Amino acid sequence: MSQSSVPVDTAHKILAEALGQVVLxxxxxxxxxxxxxxxxxxxxxxxxxxxxxxxxxxxxxxxGTVLIRGENIVVISPT
Amino acid sequence: MSQSSVPVDTAHKILAEALGQVVLxxxxxxxxxxxxxxxxxxxxxxxxxxxxxxxxxxxxxxxGTVLIRGENIVVISPT
Amino acid sequence: MSQSSVPVDTAHKILAEALGQVVLxxxxxxxxxxxxxxxxxxxxxxxxxxxxxxxxxxxxxxxGTVLIRGENIVVISPT
Amino acid sequence: MSQSSVPVDTAHKILAEALGQVVLxxxxxxxxxxxxxxxxxxxxxxxxxxxxxxxxxxxxxxxGTVLIRGENIVVISPT
Amino acid sequence: MSQSSVPVDTAHKILAEALGQVVLxxxxxxxxxxxxxxxxxxxxxxxxxxxxxxxxxxxxxxxGTVLIRGENIVVISPT
Amino acid sequence: MSQSSVPVDTAHKILAEALGQVVLxxxxxxxxxxxxxxxxxxxxxxxxxxxxxxxxxxxxxxxGTVLIRGENIVVISPT
Amino acid sequence: MSQSSVPVDTAHKILAEALGQVVLxxxxxxxxxxxxxxxxxxxxxxxxxxxxxxxxxxxxxxxGTVLIRGENIVVISPT
Structure with a gap:
């Protein structure tokens, strides 16, 4: 598999789809x-x-509202 | 979703809004x-x-007044 | 062994082969x-x-669906 | 808020003011x-x-005199 | 000793020799x-x-087959 | 305080002064x-x-003689 | 002390001297x-x-023979 076929960032795709929804x-x-x-x-x-x-x-x-630093996150799960 | 539509830094936006307020x-x-x-x-x-x-x-x-190094912060919560 | 003979990333090869399958x-x-x-x-x-x-x-x-940050992963095992 | 309005380093400002004073x-x-x-x-x-x-x-x-590596510091508090 | 006499990566040499063998x-x-x-x-x-x-x-x-992330490895020992 | 007035590395100064002396x-x-x-x-x-x-x-x-990797050091104290 | 008078890497010097000897x-x-x-x-x-x-x-x-990843090493001591 060539390097170029690896998506740059799959994380952002799933987060974009979860905007406005509850995530765990x-x-x-x-x-x-x-x-x-x-x-x-x-x-x-x-x-x-x-x-x-x-x-x-x-x-x-x-x-209430919280800001979570990314480097402390292990798993994000849309619910 | 294109890479360019991801905000560079959502953390600073919420902090700018919380200046002068109590945060946890x-x-x-x-x-x-x-x-x-x-x-x-x-x-x-x-x-x-x-x-x-x-x-x-x-x-x-x-x-009193404290300086907290960013890399030790897990969650910031405006109150 | 010359540096150039080392594969850039063996991790992606095994993951590409496991797409759609259950991994642990x-x-x-x-x-x-x-x-x-x-x-x-x-x-x-x-x-x-x-x-x-x-x-x-x-x-x-x-x-359900989960996003796991890569830096928290120790071992991936296709099953 | 634009990226450019974020101060580069707020840590150094508070340290400059604390030079010569006791810090915890x-x-x-x-x-x-x-x-x-x-x-x-x-x-x-x-x-x-x-x-x-x-x-x-x-x-x-x-x-006595000590050198503390920055990456091990969590909180600095002028007293 | 000049910097240039230090091998770039001794790790890859020993791994190349161990390909196909059991390692711990x-x-x-x-x-x-x-x-x-x-x-x-x-x-x-x-x-x-x-x-x-x-x-x-x-x-x-x-x-079975496993992928181990390099940064979690402490010691590799060919057997 | 301008960025340029911050010393690049205060650690090396105190170490230079301690060469040949016992440090903890x-x-x-x-x-x-x-x-x-x-x-x-x-x-x-x-x-x-x-x-x-x-x-x-x-x-x-x-x-006897020891090499200590810098990233494992928390505090250095000349005695 | 000027930055240029700091040796780039004291670690490699002591290791070069210990090649072939037992280290702890x-x-x-x-x-x-x-x-x-x-x-x-x-x-x-x-x-x-x-x-x-x-x-x-x-x-x-x-x-037997072991490869130890550098970032897991705290102290190296020639014996």
């Missing part, structure tokens, strides 16, 4: 945050509206 | 700091005035 | 995710459809 | 060091005079 | 994988055929 | 090594003669 | 490996012949 993000260290995907950038920095973080054994705690 | 910052390792956003830069280094750090089971401890 | 991915920190390989890119970012994550002592939990 | 530095891994800020550089390497490190449950232990 | 790879975090070296690249990404991972107190578990 | 080095992970500073380079790689490492509850163990 | 290498995470230094490169990747790894409370286990 798993961070390094295990923390999980979910919220409505407002924007993202080429560093995979993510802005979520109406974000919540998972609290062990207690459901979800409201965070 | 979660650091690598779990520590949480909050304070009034005084300035930031392209490395996402953050300066907070009237900063406080969360003390487990004891509320918040005053720190 | 081991992440930093030990978490294991499997799913059908939908796409990947030059950063080794991976998109899986019908993804599931391993739950210790409980089998697999459905995640 | 929190390192990765939780260790805390304080001392008089003698110099710093573009890597945020820091030199402190009359430095001390926090000893859990025992106050502060004298270190 | 120790990963960050302590996991050990072994298999027949099928290919490698300039990032030290490694593809093994007939790979197995060490299971504590239980010998080896078959993995 | 704290590594990532907490290990402490001391020895006579023989040389250093632009990566902050350090060579110590007559080096010793701290052994918990047992004083110091002799290491 | 401490890896990130605490593991210790020793062996005869066969070669190294500009990334500080190291190849050892007749290598052994330290086994806690059990002496040394033979590894």
């Amino acid at each position: 993000i798993r961070l390094r260290g295990g923390k999980v945050v979910r919220g409505r995907l407002k924007s993202y950038d080429i560093h995979l920095n993510i802005v979520l509206d109406d974000a919540e973080e998972e609290v062990v054994d207690s459901g979800w705690r409201k965070l | 910052i979660r650091l690598r390792g779990g520590k949480v700091v909050r304070g009034r956003l005084k300035s930031y830069d392209i490395h996402l280094n953050i300066v907070l005035d009237d900063a406080e750090e969360e003390v487990v089971d004891s509320g918040w401890r005053k720190l | 991915i081991r992440l930093r920190g030990g978490k294991v995710v499997r799913g059908r390989l939908k796409s990947y890119d030059i950063h080794l970012n991976i998109v899986l459809d019908d993804a599931e994550e391993e739950v210790v002592d409980s089998g697999w939990r459905k995640l | 530095i929190r390192l990765r891994g939780g260790k805390v060091v304080r001392g008089r800020l003698k110099s710093y550089d573009i890597h945020l390497n820091i030199v402190l005079d009359d430095a001390e490190e926090e000893v859990v449950d025992s106050g502060w232990r004298k270190l | 790879i120790r990963l960050r975090g302590g996991k050990v994988v072994r298999g027949r070296l099928k290919s490698y690249d300039i990032h030290l990404n490694i593809v093994l055929d007939d790979a197995e991972e060490e299971v504590v107190d239980s010998g080896w578990r078959k993995l | 080095i704290r590594l990532r992970g907490g290990k402490v090594v001391r020895g006579r500073l023989k040389s250093y380079d632009i990566h902050l790689n350090i060579v110590l003669d007559d080096a010793e490492e701290e052994v918990v509850d047992s004083g110091w163990r002799k290491l | 290498i401490r890896l990130r995470g605490g593991k210790v490996v020793r062996g005869r230094l066969k070669s190294y490169d500009i990334h500080l990747n190291i190849v050892l012949d007749d290598a052994e790894e330290e086994v806690v409370d059990s002496g040394w286990r033979k590894l």
Whole structure:
């Protein structure tokens, strides 16, 4: 397979399709945050509206709008 | 989606809007700091005035002005 | 051996062959995710459809479509 | 906000103002060091005079002059 | 010693000699994988055929073909 | 403060002054090594003669000459 | 001290002198490996012949020839 047939960035494609929808993000260290995907950038920095973080054994705690640094993100999952 | 339609940096947009307001910052390792956003830069280094750090089971401890290195920041949340 | 005889990227070859098949991915920190390989890119970012994550002592939990950041991946194993 | 309106480095501004004063530095891994800020550089390497490190449950232990590598610094706080 | 007398990459030489042979790879975090070296690249990404991972107190578990990201590799040992 | 007034590298200045003297080095992970500073380079790689490492509850163990990779160094302290 | 008086790489000098001799290498995470230094490169990747790894409370286990990725090395000590 030639190098040129590899897509430059598959990450941005799936994020573009998820704009305005709720996504679930798993961070390094295990923390999980979910919220409505407002924007993202080429560093995979993510802005979520109406974000919540998972609290062990207690459901979800409201965070409001959050900016998540891309390098701390392990998995992004549109829901 | 073409590469050119991806915003270069969504992080700076949300920070510009939060200047002068209280933001909550979660650091690598779990520590949480909050304070009034005084300035930031392209490395996402953050300066907070009237900063406080969360003390487990004891509320918040005053720190005054702090400089936080961007690479240690996981989540920034305007409040 | 001359530098020029080293393949630029063996990772993309094996991924190209696995497109549409189920792959098992081991992440930093030990978490294991499997799913059908939908796409990947030059950063080794991976998109899986019908993804599931391993739950210790409980089998697999459905995640749907997931985007996995390449730098968190340790081992990829076509099944 | 245009990219050009983002300051290049807010970190150096606050450090320039703190030269000669006591600063408190929190390192990765939780260790805390304080001392008089003698110099710093573009890597945020820091030199402190009359430095001390926090000893859990025992106050502060004298270190003398120390060079701290910038990449291990989480928070710098002028006091 | 002049800079020019340092070999550019000693890693690729030993890998070229081990192609088709069984190698043992120790990963960050302590996991050990072994298999027949099928290919490698300039990032030290490694593809093994007939790979197995060490299971504590239980010998080896078959993995089939695996792609190991180079940056997670600590030690490679031809056997 | 203009960018040009920031020293390029304050680390090398303090190391130049400490050549031939005993320095104490704290590594990532907490290990402490001391020895006579023989040389250093632009990566902050350090060579110590007559080096010793701290052994918990047992004083110091002799290491002889050691090369310490700069990126593992947290604090360097001339003594 | 002018920037130009800093040696580019003190690491390679000490390694050149240790070629063919036994060196002891401490890896990130605490593991210790020793062996005869066969070669190294500009990334500080190291190849050892007749290598052994330290086994806690059990002496040394033979590894044969090993390639150690430079970025996992903390301390190299000629013996």
